[in-house]
Amino acid sequence: MLVTIVTYNPDVNFVSNMIKTIREKDNRCKILVVDNHSRLLLQRVKEIADYFIEFNKNYGLGKAYNYAIRFAKELEEEYIMFLDQDTTILRNFAPNKVIHEAKELKKNSVEPVILSVNIDNALIERKIPNSNFYIAKEIPNSGMILNVNYAIKNPFLEELFLDRLDNEYSYRAKKLGYLPLSYNERMILHKPGECSKFYSTLCGKLLMIILLILHRNEKNIEKYKQYFYYSNFLRYYLMLRNDIYLWLRRKIYPSFWKMIISDLIIICEVLGYKNGIRWVLRAIKYGVIGDLEKDNKELFKI
Structure with missing residues (x-):
């Protein structure tokens, strides 16, 4: 899995600690940081991330996500995860565990292409019987996990720039017949707004x-x-x-x-x-x- 953190003038110490915590919890994850032309020096982040890409301008969140998806495809990763730069990683952080359990849902004809470990900010509809997943009406950007092949075919709307990317993406998935799924155990904390x-x-x-x-x-x-x-x-x-x-x-x-x-x-x-x-x-x-x-x-x- 490729974990992607998109940054723009972030708290460097906070993002650095995020990366360290992710590695401690699941060393199978590779970490990509895509920076939207910050005015800050991110050398410390650059040194500890597996991959660091710096745009020459602030192109917005959607463009950064789509770039990361293509990057994950080149690395032959099956899944990609997005985290906001102000996300707190909890002690039980285990996205590969979530993916493993989601794949078991295929037996019930539920295709695990869009997942979330951020149940606090997801708009829940109903629980899937005998599983740890809820079907969600919407799931947020931070904590979203996507199947890379699905995401390549269904990129984010870059013209939205920042807001409502996740709302539109979740809605589009449901229209295509896919169910956004939220894991019932929160693995991150992220509050919208300051x-x-x-x-x-x-x-x-x-x-x-x-x-x-x-x-x-x-x-x-x-x-x-x-x-x-x-x-x-x-x-x-x-x-x-x-x-x-x-x-x-x-x-x-x-x-x-x-x-x-x-x-x-x-x-x-x-x-x-x-x-x-x-x-x-x-x-x-x-x-x-x-x-x-x-x-x-x-x-x-x-």
């Missing part, structure tokens, strides 16, 4: 009420009173733009119109009215037109 914050502005609170009404039948409804905070507001822009783009083209679940409302809440909360409206209009423009590559070049100077 922290959670409660809505504070009038705009945010009013729209939050709408969101609570829309999700009133869910068990964990309290989570809709908070949002994941990012210091870079472009994350919120990409979420809204990509959600509009995917939803209009039926490349995501139809219920994602609720997520679009969530995106509007957060942009309103973080940027305020004037700046928020400007970025919302831009997100709608590119989400509808669909020229995401042009937008990415303007945003990230690619």
Whole structure:
């Protein structure tokens, strides 16, 4: 298996410890670091990784994933695993064990092409009887394990750049007849965002009420009173733009119109009215037109 960590201005000590821990837990894993043109010196990471690739520009997460998939194919690896640069590796980390058990599911005609060891962030549907797996509606990037041959035929949408890659990828797999599977034992910890914050502005609170009404039948409804905070507001822009783009083209679940409302809440909360409206209009423009590559070049100077 090839374990891939995509980096961009990471905490060098944290990533170095990640690599060391992975090796301690499973020395059969080879480790590839793909760096999206960080402004930091990553010499320490470069020295301890098995493979280190540095892009000359920040091309986004999707391009890095697809590069890693092709790299894994050249190495003749059967599976590839993705980990975010801020992922904590737990003591029971054993991805090869997960793959071994997943292959047993073939007896029940379940093809193990897309797996996860990050059950905390997966959207679970139901358990597979007599197994340690759950069928998931969606599984997150960090902790995702893919069959390399499957991934070669089904690359990530690079134009999304960063956000909603995992949502679209999971949805596409289900449309193709494959079941995203999440292992019932968490082997990593990864929290989206830098922290959670409660809505504070009038705009945010009013729209939050709408969101609570829309999700009133869910068990964990309290989570809709908070949002994941990012210091870079472009994350919120990409979420809204990509959600509009995917939803209009039926490349995501139809219920994602609720997520679009969530995106509007957060942009309103973080940027305020004037700046928020400007970025919302831009997100709608590119989400509808669909020229995401042009937008990415303007945003990230690619």
